[in-house]
Amino acid sequence: MKYSAQEVIQYVNEEDINFIRLVFCDVYGRQKSISIMPSELSRAFEYGIAFDASSVGGFGDEAHSDLFLRPDPETLAQIPWRPENGRAIRMFCTITKPNGEICEYDTRNILKKAIADANKSGVEFSFGSELEFYLFKLDEKGNPTKEPYDNASYMDMVPEDRCENIRREICLGMKMMGIHPESSHHEEGPGQNEIDFRYSDPLTAADDAMAFQVIVKTIARRNGLYADFSPKPIADKAGNGLHINMSVKNDNNHILLPQMLAGIMEYIQELTVFLNPVKESYLRFGQSKAPKYISWSGENRSQLIRIPAASGEYRRAELRSPDPTTNPYLAYALLIYAGLYGIENKLDLPPAAEINFFKADKTTARQYKELPDTLEEAKALAQKSEFIKKHLPESIINIYCK
Numbered sequence: 001m002k003y004s005a006q007e008v009i010q011y012v013n014e015e016d017i018n019f020i021r022l023v024f025c026d027v028y029g030r031q032k033s034i035s036i037m038p039s040e041l042s043r044a045f046e047y048g049i050a051f052d053a054s055s056v057g058g059f060g061d062e063a064h065s066d067l068f069l070r071p072d073p074e075t076l077a078q079i080p081w082r083p084e085n086g087r088a089i090r091m092f093c094t095i096t097k098p099n100g101e102i103c104e105y106d107t108r109n110i111l112k113k114a115i116a117d118a119n120k121s122g123v124e125f126s127f128g129s130e131l132e133f134y135l136f137k138l139d140e141k142g143n144p145t146k147e148p149y150d151n152a153s154y155m156d157m158v159p160e161d162r163c164e165n166i167r168r169e170i171c172l173g174m175k176m177m178g179i180h181p182e183s184s185h186h187e188e189g190p191g192q193n194e195i196d197f198r199y200s201d202p203l204t205a206a207d208d209a210m211a212f213q214v215i216v217k218t219i220a221r222r223n224g225l226y227a228d229f230s231p232k233p234i235a236d237k238a239g240n241g242l243h244i245n246m247s248v249k250n251d252n253n254h255i256l257l258p259q260m261l262a263g264i265m266e267y268i269q270e271l272t273v274f275l276n277p278v279k280e281s282y283l284r285f286g287q288s289k290a291p292k293y294i295s296w297s298g299e300n301r302s303q304l305i306r307i308p309a310a311s312g313e314y315r316r317a318e319l320r321s322p323d324p325t326t327n328p329y330l331a332y333a334l335l336i337y338a339g340l341y342g343i344e345n346k347l348d349l350p351p352a353a354e355i356n357f358f359k360a361d362k363t364t365a366r367q368y369k370e371l372p373d374t375l376e377e378a379k380a381l382a383q384k385s386e387f388i389k390k391h392l393p394e395s396i397i398n399i400y401c402k
Helices: 005-014 038-046 107-120 164-176 202-222 257-275 328-344 375-383 386-391 394-401
Strands: 017-025 031-036 049-052 066-071 087-096 123-138 144-148 181-186 192-197 225-228 242-250 317-319
Touching: 005 017, 005 038, 005 087, 017 038, 017 066, 017 107, 031 038, 031 049, 031 202, 038 049, 038 066, 087 107, 087 202, 107 123, 107 202, 107 328, 123 202, 123 328, 144 225, 164 181, 164 192, 164 202, 192 202, 202 225, 202 328, 242 257, 242 328, 257 317, 257 328, 257 375, 257 386, 257 394, 328 386, 375 394, 386 394
Parallel strands: 017 087
Antiparallel strands: 017 031, 049 066, 066 087, 123 144, 123 192, 123 225, 123 242, 181 192, 242 317
């Protein structure tokens, strides 16, 4: 259900809400928040709530430090781990300057613009996220260790899988916040998990991906554990991926998926620094089902893009290179623009690569382009990309590519 500002105010008054968390993120997708009292909610909707932008990485210096958070009433969700007395809600925010202009560092707004541009072209995208994470034990001081919560492997059950109850609690928390989990299971690594949730419009999908990480980290901590979303938490074990499921349609229900994928493959090297923004990201490529080569296929999990066996509304493509350190607002925006490029230029999708790249000889593998080997290479490709310059503010490009 989507609320108006007046309906949110009414809800807060009727449901004994005592705290309102206003959420935003920095350029890298790291979440930030400020809590306000119900008495300040009308002011937040009308004028915004000021914060010191100079203290948020990448948002500017002390000379231009005043920015405002304006809550989006449509993102209202109750925070499930708060007590009945002193209940709290959360809303995502638009970031504006004192004159009301939207801040260029508001990556959520960049995604909103990409969606609007797609709609102008008569194209509608849907996204779904699959995030992997490890659960580690804490030491006696409450600090994270690298000792996994269990030693189970892919889809193991109790008693080997000690994470099952944690995943169940996470799924229940998701449902209370309006996110619809579809499945959950133990992943390949010890203490590694995956929870998949229903695909939706790109903005909701990105909001849900952000909220999911907070839910997981909070519930893990409440159970005396630490949730790690980094790309390669354990050097010799499977890394954490953020697999992005994508579908596309237009007003005439034309089959646009191949053209969309062709556009993404065209620009994937230039997008990679935004999909994989930390050094650890590049340790994951080419190992444990994480792709290295720019290719696609059907059920083959060694590919960059996999098109699972499905039909009708469930037909989709899965991009397997991103990891959870990405800012989903930037990631989804750039994937929309790359997909639009393929659709508008009617690009042909190259032949499927029916190869297991994890077992292929070097001669065969060299026939395909590769993802960048290092963060520095990815930065260089993005910095000279006309495609990136067209769709992202120079200030954000400089932050990622410095």
